[in-house]
Amino acid sequence: MKKTIILLAFVFSIFLLPQDVYAVDFSITNTEINAYLQENGDVQVQEQHTYRFEGDFNGITRSIIPKEQTKVEGFQAFENGKPLEVELEENVYKVYRSGSDQKILIDLTYTITNGVEVYTDLAQFYWPFFDTSNESTYQNMDIYIHPPQASEEVIALGYDEAYATSVIASDGVVHFAMGEVESGTKGDIRVAYDPNLFPAASLLADKTIRDDILADQAELEQERQNYENRQELLNRISPYIICSLSIYLLLLVTVAWRKKNSRLLEIERSSLSSQFLPNQEMSLPATMLYIRNMSPSSELISAALMDLVRKGYVKKDGESKFVIVDSNTDFPHESILIEWLFHKIGENGVFTLSDLSAYTKVKGNHSTYSSDFAKWIQAVKEEVKQSHLVEKKKGLRWTIGIVSLLTMLFAIILGVHSLFMWMFFSIILAFALLLFAIIYQPKTLRGHRIRQQSKKISLNYDNISEKDWNDWMTDEQMQSFIYAIGTGNKSMQKKFEQLSKSLSLHSTTDHSMQSHDVMMFILIASTLTNQFDKADSTVSASISSGSVTGGGTGVGGGGGGSGAF
Template identity: 65%
Template sequence: MVLLLTILVSMFALPQHVFAVDYSIENTEINAYLQENGDVQVTEQHTYQFDDEFNGITRALIPKEQTQIIDFQASENNTALTVEQEENLYKIYRSGSDQKISIDLSYTITNGVEVYTDLAQFYWPFFDNSNESAYLNMDIYIHPPQSTGDALALGYDEAYETSTIAPDGVVHFAMGEVPSGRNGDIRVAYDASLFAASTMFDGTIREEMEADQIRLAEEAAAYENRKEMLSRISPYLISGVTIYLLLLFITVWRRKQSRLLEAERSISSLLSLPNSNMSLPATILYMRNMSPKSDLLVAALLDLVRKGYVKRDGDRTFVSVDSKQDYQHESILINWLFHKIGDHGVFSLSALDTYVQDKHNHSDYHSDYQKWVQAVKKELKKHALIDKQIGLRWMTAIVGLFLIPFSIILGVHSIFTPMVFSIMLSLIFILFAMIYQPKTVEGVRIKQQWEQLHSNYSNISEQEWNDWMSDQQMQAYIYAIGTGHKAMQKKSEHLSKSFTGPATTDTTSQTNDIVMLVLIASTMTQEFDKAGTIVSATTSSGNAGGGAGVGGGGGGSGAF
């Protein structure tokens, strides 16, 4: 649930784009003056409101094929500003802080007008979907070479149905607010005779433009029909999916309660070390929610000492004395520590330090560590402590994936409230499918037994602890080391110092072993932590636009 809430907050509460400068483009006016020779002289005025320090603004201008952008200039109140060009991106330098500024731009588009036998058209994208800044208000004016009453105008995407034609032929696209990441091509055509000095292409375009007008009108009507239908059905669909989700959670909760009750029946109320067929390292990894750390490695090594496969030789050296092990991961660990890092079955902390100081060994260290961890996980899989619930997870994943295109369709049709709920439901279903792997009854039983030991261990009396076999005492302490349970470690250290068991040779030796584990565990953890840090350090590891407008052109605005 924490993961889910974090993702949802990130999606809906945080900004989608984090800019280096806090600004908004409050007003943009573009005037395009078509010339008889087919060139287009453009003036733009952009009004920015800055709420932070800034160094200037940017303008991306991506020319269409067979056109060029030339003579780009910038000014403020008729004072020229410095311009730096990086391919299709122009950086206009004008520094300041927390103020409103209006910057004037001018440039020429060569061959911007395409002249055919019947009409001459200016078909241009002043921005495209690579634009990262919203225009809060945009007006575009297209001026013919001379006054004329014959003009055609089309707007695509954000420019659709925004044009008006004045009696003198000037076309005004009143586009209003234009969100970032949108296309909005404009297309204006005049009589070809107004461009007598331009090169003429064969063919006509009037029929094409009239066909586009009809097509756009039909698409708009179809869009409205789909929007109306989606508005009707979306509440029912989202309500149905929500009910299914609630039933799913209720079913999961009831199954969990049933497993808990069944596991509790087999748990003893007495304080004792849980019985398990698993190795101690596998138990520790399971209790750590499959998150291995260096203290798990220390616990595994000490468990080999407890089982007699490894003997201590002083405080910092261990010797492998038995080639027979119970588990594959024990064999892997002994081969790694005692024959690869160590030498001839002898492992020491100084050998570990020497090994990791050589960078050529880092890759092998990381690989061998992962191989050992995977072997421990392989043992866990054999005990079937986790119920994969494959069928249920696939079903919820399919529902979640189905909601993704449905959310996109709702967004395309500007049905935003149902879209938000659809996205949230989709995330919940997909996350559920990814992370839902409940414990089996046996898994719950083991978890509860060890958690019960956690809770009650601080209350264990010296007499009760003395009644345990020394092997059990060592297991409890090694478990506390591997899980990082500090309270259990301190309690074991206190109890081991006051041990009053039978004074036999064997018990004295085992008691000394427990005391020695207490003394060396902290040092070993620090050394393996240090080795892991050294190894992980080695083994870890302004947009000019996309030209998505007509003819590969486009652009956008920004600041820096």
């Protein structure tokens, strides 16, 4: 059960939780960037960003990471022509404009010195206005590149998000209509003109670049063609792969279900008539822990202590005092429990509830207490493990896990090729197979038998009569009570109290004494459980985070992005 919860939490963390948590709720609904190339090689940039805020805000941010051998100078911000306060931190410009629940338009202007690279045959503006460090989605982005004067000789090329988005106007202005640009993506733009348009700019290198640009253009086109071919192939084979995986998963579930049912039928045919007490295939603590799906509780300690009394290893002396009679127990976890309660918490083989209260009041004992409890639980779990109640099926589960991993890789490939419907189905199948691989540990005949007996005990305990109760020996009654306490079965505990009270009112003196002892155990169990709950200690961990400023992932180490604060 715990493994299932952990897996589901992991799945939800991937699909439901955002990757970044912002203090300000905003969206950038429209972005328009105009880059005016100057004859001296500088580039004057004008940006207009439309922000929509929900709640309070203090301003916006614009990070600009310049390429090597370039600078960004003269950064200014305006709203309706009114200048706004700007503060620079590393490569992030903070524009102060506070408000609440508003739509605002912010104009930014700055100059990129040496933004145009001049070569012997062409002059290019090759720039990343954003890169993978960008944490905000641009819902609509348009970038315009303006030459110093009209020109017919233009080469335009976009990379990644900017690929195949360029339109060249008759006057040489290039429009990159990029539409929505997701956060964490990049899209370098590259525009080349006749170098004679930049007479005041210095020659960057005495070489030609036209062939390089055309080679890039051909390579991108070939990559696009290969992408489309792969997309078509994947779209064609996906239905068969998804169908095959679905059938595989269905067969796994069907075989597991039929195997379980066949074992349950075999148990039903060979089950004993007694339905009020569990068969002693394991110790009572191990049986109770198994019934609780290996989830320990405070009641389990109370039940285990009373089981030691029932078996004669410990005797009850008065209302809240227990004394060791015999330390040679049947199971290692019983010896650990005696050592823990009677020698660490208690003294000289004597344990009282006041000892427990005094011990847990000392903060320094909490760590040791938790450690000893974990040691005891581990020993009980070891008995459960050695009883072979489940089949590990490691080979099958590893095979299914590998299939799940391959299915997830296939889903990623489908996502890369924009086949989102098939990607969705693949992800569902991948996690379904992974879940099956994690939780599939079929119970053995013994495991099913103990589980079925537990269900029958819980269902039929209300039907037990006073005659049946009176016919039971004290040991059987105590087993029943200990089982009810250890498994947390409230209806069984209530029935047990009713029968004990009835026995006290209508039976002989011996039975009345026996009933008095049982009621005493009920009181002690409740007190012990409460004391154990108080022993829990919590540990808080603090998480510190920091950031490191570095180069961008765009061309030439440049890049940037937008945000708000």
